[in-house]
Each structure stands twice: as structure tokens, then as C-alpha cells.
Amino acid sequence: xxxxxxxxxxxxxxxxxxxxxxxxxxxGSADATRSFKRAGALWPRALWFLGSLFRGILPMLAPAxxxxxxxxxxxxxxxxxxxxxxxxxxxxxxxxLALIVFAAQVGWxxxxxxxxxxIKEELGETLLLTVLLTAVHPLVSVGIYFTFWHAWYHDRRxxxxxxxxxxxLADRSKRRDQVIIMIITLLGLGALLYLxxxxxxxxxxxxxxxxxxxxxxxxxxxxxxxxxxxxxxxAPVQTP
Numbered sequence: 001x002x003x004x005x006x007x008x009x010x011x012x013x014x015x016x017x018x019x020x021x022x023x024x025x026x027x028g029s030a031d032a033t034r035s036f037k038r039a040g041a042l043w044p045r046a047l048w049f050l051g052s053l054f055r056g057i058l059p060m061l062a063p064a065x066x067x068x069x070x071x072x073x074x075x076x077x078x079x080x081x082x083x084x085x086x087x088x089x090x091x092x093x094x095x096x097l098a099l100i101v102f103a104a105q106v107g108w109x110x111x112x113x114x115x116x117x118x119i120k121e122e123l124g125e126t127l128l129l130t131v132l133l134t135a136v137h138p139l140v141s142v143g144i145y146f147t148f149w150h151a152w153y154h155d156r157r158x159x160x161x162x163x164x165x166x167x168x169l170a171d172r173s174k175r176r177d178q179v180i181i182m183i184i185t186l187l188g189l190g191a192l193l194y195l196x197x198x199x200x201x202x203x204x205x206x207x208x209x210x211x212x213x214x215x216x217x218x219x220x221x222x223x224x225x226x227x228x229x230x231x232x233x234x235a236p237v238q239t240p
Contacts, residue, residue, distance in 0.1 A: 001188055004215045008208055012079030019078075019211040020060060026218040027150055028056020032111075033225050034153055039117035043229035047111050054108035058101060058129060059145050063138035065097045070138050077204040098134075105130060139203075154221070161224070185213060 008015040029052035036043060036051070064071040068091055076084035092100070105126050112122040129149075133141045162174040192209055 001212050001216055002191075004212050005188075005192055008079070008212070012081040015211070016075060016078050016082055019214075022211070022214060022218055024056035024060050025052060026056070026214060026221065027059050028052040028054065029225065030150055030153060030221065031055040033228075034157075035112060035117050035122060036115060037228075038121075039112070039115045041115040041117070043225070044115075047114060051108060051111040054104045054111065057104040058108075058126075059133055059142060061097055061104075062101045062130060062133035063142060064091065065094050065101065065134050067138050068094060068097075074138070074203065074207070078208055079204075101130070101134070157224075188212065 004015070004018075007018075029048075032048055032051040032055055036048060068088075072084050072087045072091065075087060076082045091097075109119065109122060109126065113119055129145065133145060135141075136144075159174060162169045162172060189209055192212065193205065
């Protein structure tokens with residue numbers, strides 16, 4: 001977290017690009033892991049990577065289809081070193097963004113069909129998320145997705161990890177660990193407020209803080225995915 005905070009301080013444009021790429025991967029892989037587990041499928045790496053990228057495109061690009069100015073102004077607010085006009089020049093037209101989002105979600109559903117996921121349920125969720133993230137103001141739609149979809153699933157998954165005897169966390173307190181992590185997080189936020197130049201908007205500071213906290217979180221979850229995949233692939237086959 002400290003290293004990424006320093007990167008934001010010295011190379012904000014690169015840090016912003018890392019944040020976008022990291023979010024596409026992390027949000028997408030979280031949804032892919034949930035759907036693979038729901039389908040009872042193992043982690044065929046190629047399909048899991050494809051599914052993760054296809055789904056991660058949705059929450060990152062869909063809000064810009066109708067609200068490109070809002071999205072670009074938020075990104076430009078992350079740092080004075082990021083120019084909104086340059087971002088606008090690089091941004092594809094709205095219909096191209098819509099086509100990319102549509103193609104990515106078709107790809108997602110093809111992966112879900114391939115692994116035997118309940119396709120009607122996946123289609124319903126995909127349509128719901130697409131309408132939410134495309135039609136609703138980005139600050140509302142992404143906030144709903146992050147809080148009531150992505151974060152809720154992670155907390156539920158973490159609770160199951162702490163209750164599992166195979167993971168080795170059954171003798172630990174999830175609440176105690178979360179309190180310790182929260183204290184570390186608050187100290188990190190204080191350091192971030194000290195490092196960032198004055199005059200930044202509250203939203204900008206919040207999103208930069210989110211990016212810094214996402215970095216170790218993404219790494220830990222990626223390790224969790226790998227361990228679960230290994231445990232599933234080595235589990236004995238149950239026969240009637």
C-alpha cells in the first residue's frame with residue numbers, strides 16, 4: 001500500500017492506468033469465481049481468465065456509454081497530472097463502448113454456458129447489471145455494484161473461509177482480524193491525506209484511497225482463488 005501510494009504521488013497517470021486495469025481484473029475475477037463455484041466447475045485457467053476479463057469490462061466501461069463526461073471528470077480529478085481533454089481524445093465513441101460491453105457480456109455468457117452454469121440466472125444477472133451500470137449515474141450505479149454486489153460477496157466468502165476447517169482459519173476470529181485491519185487502514189488513510197497535495201476533492205481522495213487498499217486486497221483474493229482451485233482439483237470424487 002505504501003509503495004502504491006508513492007507511485008500515485010510521483011507517477012499519477014501510470015497509477016491511474018494501473019487502477020483501471022486492476023479493477024477490471026479484480027471485479028471480473030470475483031464474479032467469475034462466484035459463477036464457477038455456483039456451476040460446480042473447477043478453474044480451467046483459460047476459461048477463468050477469459051470470464052474474468054469479460055465480466056470486468058462491464059462495471060468499468062458501461063458507465064461511460066451514456067455518462068462519458070462524468071466518468072472522465074472523475075478520473076481526471078484523481079490528479080492534476082491527468083488531463084481530461086487527453087482522456088476524451090482517447091475515449092471511443094459511445095456506440096463503440098456499447099458494442100465492446102455487449103460483446104464482452106456475450107463472451108461471458110458463452111463461458112458460463114461452457115462450464116455448465118445456470119444460464120438463465122447468469123443472463124438475468126448480466127441484464128440487471130448492464131442496465132444498472134449503463135442507465136444510472138456512475139456514482140450511484142458503481143456505488144451500488146461495489147457495496148451490494150462485490151463487497152457483499154467478498155464478506156460472505158470470507159465468513160465461509162473462517163468457518164472452514166480445511167483452510168485453517170476455524171480457530172481465528174474474523175471480527176478481531178477485521179478490527180486490526182481497520183486500524184491499519186485508518187493509519188494508511190491518515191498517511192495518504194498527508195502525502196496528497198492540498199486542494200483535492202473528497203471524492204478524488206476517496207477513490208485514490210480505494211485504489212491503494214484494493215492492491216493488497218486483490219493479491220490476497222487472487223491467492224485465495226488459487227488455493228480454492230487447488231483444493232477442489234485434489235478433492236476426492238464422491239461416488240454414490
